[in-house]
Amino acid sequence: MKTVILTHADCDGMCAGAVAKARFPDAEIFFTKPVSFLHDLKEQKDFDRIIICDIALTKKHAKDIIKMLNKRAARAEVLYFDHHQLPEGITDKDLKIKLYAHQLNVSASEIIYRNYMKDIPRERVWVALYGAIGDYEDDTPFAIERIANWDKRALYFEVSTLILGIKNREFDTYDAKRHIIETLAMGGNPSDVKGLVKSAKMAVTREFEFYDYVKKNAVKKGNIGVIMSLPQFGFRGPAALFSATVTDSPIGMCIYDREWHIDITVRKRKCDIPLNKMMEKAAEKVGGSGGGHPEAAGARIPAGELNRFLRDVNMILEKN
Numbered sequence: 236m237k238t239v240i241l242t243h244a245d246c247d248g249m250c251a252g253a254v255a256k257a258r259f260p261d262a263e264i265f266f267t268k269p270v271s272f273l274h275d276l277k278e279q280k281d282f283d284r285i286i287i288c289d290i291a292l293t294k295k296h297a298k299d300i301i302k303m304l305n306k307r308a309a310r311a312e313v314l315y316f317d318h319h320q321l322p323e324g325i326t327d328k329d330l331k332i333k334l335y336a337h338q339l340n341v342s343a344s345e346i347i348y349r350n351y352m353k354d355i356p357r358e359r360v361w362v363a364l365y366g367a368i369g370d371y372e373d374d375t376p377f378a379i380e381r382i383a384n385w386d387k388r389a390l391y392f393e394v395s396t397l398i399l400g401i402k403n404r405e406f407d408t409y410d411a412k413r414h415i416i417e418t419l420a421m422g423g424n425p426s427d428v429k430g431l432v433k434s435a436k437m438a439v440t441r442e443f444e445f446y447d448y449v450k451k452n453a454v455k456k457g458n459i460g461v462i463m464s465l466p467q468f469g470f471r472g473p474a475a476l477f478s479a480t481v482t483d484s485p486i487g488m489c490i491y492d493r494e495w496h497i498d499i500t501v502r503k504r505k506c507d508i509p510l511n512k513m514m515e516k517a518a519e520k521v522g523g524s525g526g527g528h529p530e531a532a533g534a535r536i537p538a539g540e541l542n543r544f545l546r547d548v549n550m551i552l553e554k555n
């Protein structure tokens with residue numbers, strides 16, 4: 236069967252893709268993301284088996300995507316592994332495909348690994364754990380139990396190599412990421428990928444330098460630490476977190492003011508509200524959209540709406 240794996244290009248997506256590739260070694264790998272999922276799916280016509288990992292269904296495209304997947308399911312085996320919140324009005328039952336394995340608060344890597352674990356080497360669980368740690372979902376019963384089977388310091392070294400290593404442009408291409416997935420699928424580790432450890436070291440050095448930059452430039456807006464328009468690539472999550480840390484705020488945001496819209500990344504230190512819900516609510520109020528995970532989320536809002544957006548987020552924080 237001609238198989239294609241459509242996955243996300245972040246750590247969890249790559250690891251989920253590697254589990255799929257371990258199960259179906261001849262599969263081709265394509266990267267996609269929620270905003271281009273519909274379009275990318277249209278391109279993948281000639282496959283008998285379509286495996287999708289770690290791709291959220293967006294409010295805007297969910298209905299069209301589901302329609303297309305259900306149609307594809309007549310001719311192809313469609314398997315979808317995901318852990319993102321479904322848009323309102325959509326339920327798991329709307330997907331009439333061979334398998335829709337969907338669970339919140341569990342990494343896509345864990346979900347797909349649990350599905351294929353009987354058919355792949357036991358040690359591939361490492362890949363699942365890298366994905367789980369990468370998405371801050373290593374506190375599930377499954378992940379806790381499995382991490383205890385191995386030297387977790389070695390696991391953290393490997394997952395850090397992966398997460399930090401792909402923050403450099405050298406490894407931010409789809410070809411480089413495909414090579415990493417192939418390595419992991421065959422039983423290699425991130426540190427086996429030539430140049431990845433060095434790349435991770437460069438990234439972590441920049442990350443510490445970068446902390447100094449955030450320390451000097453972050454401002455506190457109500458209960459939010461804010462850092463604006465970073466000069467560097469690939470640090471939006473840590474930047475958001477550091478801006479909370481240095482301003483002693485419960486949450487922090489890294490904000491990019493673009494020409495037509497504003498991109499926001501948010502992280503939390505101590506806050507009980509799920510960040511994805513918070514972003515969705517506040518962003519929609521100003522005509523934007525938001526989402527992600529409870530611990531790590533983002534939003535895109537129209538230009539000029541930043542102050543109103545921050546005020547609304549502060550109101551949500553105060554009410555809690």
Ligand SMILES: [Mn+2]
Nearest residue numbers: 247289343370
């Ligand atoms: Mn994920």
